[in-house]
Amino acid sequence: MFSERETISLIPGLSEARLQAWVERGWVATVITEKGRIFGDIDVARLRLICTLRDEMEVDQDLLPTVMRLLDQVYDLRRDLRTTWSAIAAEPENIRDRIAARLDPA
Amino acid sequence: MQDSLYKTLGVSKTATQSDIKKAYRKLMKELHPDLNPGDSKAETRFKKVTAANDIIGDEEKRKRYDAGEIDATGNETPQQQYYRQYADGRGQNPYQGQAGYQDAGDMGDIFSQMFNRRQGGAQQAFKGQDRRYNMSVAFMDAALGGKKQVTMADGASLNISIPKGIESGKTIRLKGKGEPGHNGGPAGDALIQVEVENHPVFTRNGLDIEVTLPLTLYEAALGGKVSVPTIKGNVGLNIPAGSSTGKVLRLKGRGIETARKKGDQLVKISIQMPENIDADLKAFMESWQKDHPYDPRKSMKGAAHV
Numbered sequence: 062m063f064s065e066r067e068t069i070s071l072i073p074g075l076s077e078a079r080l081q082a083w084v085e086r087g088w089v090a091t092v093i094t095e096k097g098r099i100f101g102d103i104d105v106a107r108l109r110l111i112c113t114l115r116d117e118m119e120v121d122q123d124l125l126p127t128v129m130r131l132l133d134q135v136y137d138l139r140r141d142l143r144t145t146w147s148a149i150a151a152e153p154e155n156i157r158d159r160i161a162a163r164l165d166p167a
Numbered sequence: 168m169q170d171s172l173y174k175t176l177g178v179s180k181t182a183t184q185s186d187i188k189k190a191y192r193k194l195m196k197e198l199h200p201d202l203n204p205g206d207s208k209a210e211t212r213f214k215k216v217t218a219a220n221d222i223i224g225d226e227e228k229r230k231r232y233d234a235g236e237i238d239a240t241g242n243e244t245p246q247q248q249y250y251r252q253y254a255d256g257r258g259q260n261p262y263q264g265q266a267g268y269q270d271a272g273d274m275g276d277i278f279s280q281m282f283n284r285r286q287g288g289a290q291q292a293f294k295g296q297d298r299r300y301n302m303s304v305a306f307m308d309a310a311l312g313g314k315k316q317v318t319m320a321d322g323a324s325l326n327i328s329i330p331k332g333i334e335s336g337k338t339i340r341l342k343g344k345g346e347p348g349h350n351g352g353p354a355g356d357a358l359i360q361v362e363v364e365n366h367p368v369f370t371r372n373g374l375d376i377e378v379t380l381p382l383t384l385y386e387a388a389l390g391g392k393v394s395v396p397t398i399k400g401n402v403g404l405n406i407p408a409g410s411s412t413g414k415v416l417r418l419k420g421r422g423i424e425t426a427r428k429k430g431d432q433l434v435k436i437s438i439q440m441p442e443n444i445d446a447d448l449k450a451f452m453e454s455w456q457k458d459h460p461y462d463p464r465k466s467m468k469g470a471a472h473v
Contacts (some may be wrong), residue, residue, distance in 0.1 A: 062303070062362065085321070087346065090261040092301035092362065093317040101301055101362070103253035103260050110201050110250040118196045130265060132201070136254040137266035139204060 062092060062099045071105060074112040083111065088129060172232065175219040180233075184226055191220040204251045259336055261299035261360045295346035295355035302327070302339075302359050306366035309333050310376070310398045310423055319344070319357065327359065332374065332425040335363045368396060374423045374430025381439045382406065397421045397432050404434060412438045 092099040114120040176190045198213035223229040312331030345355025370377040390408030394401045414436045422430025
């Protein structure tokens with residue numbers, strides 16, 4: 062877990078004002094403690110990605126929530142797909158074969 | 168080899184710094200690993216592109232590269248922690264719950280249930296987005312349950328009940344505390360992911376609590392009742408005579424208690440020598456050793472690699 066100050070120092074391009082605004086807009090989750098906000102590994106990585114999108118890919122501020130929402134959906138879909146795959150993988154071979162046949166009608 | 172970095176970025180050797188920057192941006196948008204989860208080809212290309220940009224995107228380094236002072240691999244980029252390493256994992260994270268399946272007919276209902284998605288409302292009414300938070304919780308509050316006041320992103324103050332036995336990574340859902348709904352739809356929820364803090368004495372392992380109990384030499388040798396802290400207060404524990412360091416004693420039902428189950432407390436013994444080995448103890452040990460030798464390292468004989 063990283064404090065607000067540590068988080069800012071870890072990520073080039075992240076400022077206090079940006080962090081404040083992004084938390085308020087709900088782009089990133091924050092840890093609430095008596096001592097102030099702290100951020101986990103995934104939050105730091107997400108902040109780094111948002112900085113990259115904003116500064117290096119020049120994604121417009123208004124477009125950013127759309128990009129993040131689509132990305133969140135991609136990761137969700139991948140997660141659900143993996144869950145489905147492992148459920149199929151746990152089935153006996155004849156059932157797996159039947160599903161495979163349906164997925165590949167040719 | 169001299170033109171390979173330019174080739175990687177798809178620019179000519181005479182390109183301006185701003186051309187290189189532009190080319191890099193374009194490739195980055197296409198290849199960034201977080202935008203291409205699960206695509207190792209894009210990742211490999213992205214690494215090459217980034218490495219190339221690190222050199223020829225920097226005017227000074229580019230001059231040295233052109234002059235042959237540094238080669239294409241001269242600069243190693245530090246290993247970056249990409250977002251997808253966290254978001255694309257199996258564990259729970261506060262950013263999930265975005266994908267919907269309500270448009271997939273009968274299968275959509277099945278998938279919605281399987282993946283615990285929210286059910287969609289009427290045509291125009293949308294539920295507000297969920298707000299995600301993390302919250303650190305003191306070890307004892309997580310073990311025994313408790314209340315915690317927190318400040319939400321919009322400045323509002325909320326009292327949260329922490330269910331007893333909650334573990335790191337689990338999420339507390341506060342209905343209707345997320346973003347407001349649209350067109351009469353309900354508000355989203357606040358999803359608070361819990362991070363349990365460490366405790367100086369107690370360590371948690373599932374529902375069991377682990378504690379290391381320091382014993383004096385004579386307590387370990389003679390046995391007897393010793394007071395041991397548990398999460399619900401001190402408990403008298405009978406130490407069997409002759410207990411060695413590493414021996415684990417179980418206090419049944421003294422671990423974490425949830426609605427359904429009760430864990431134990433595991434007490435690991437650690438014998439502590441007195442700070443000073445005084446003349447009395449030294450004399451006693453010397454005489455005792457003479458008449459009662461024993462070998463605790465029997466089982467290690469012959470283990471060394473010769």
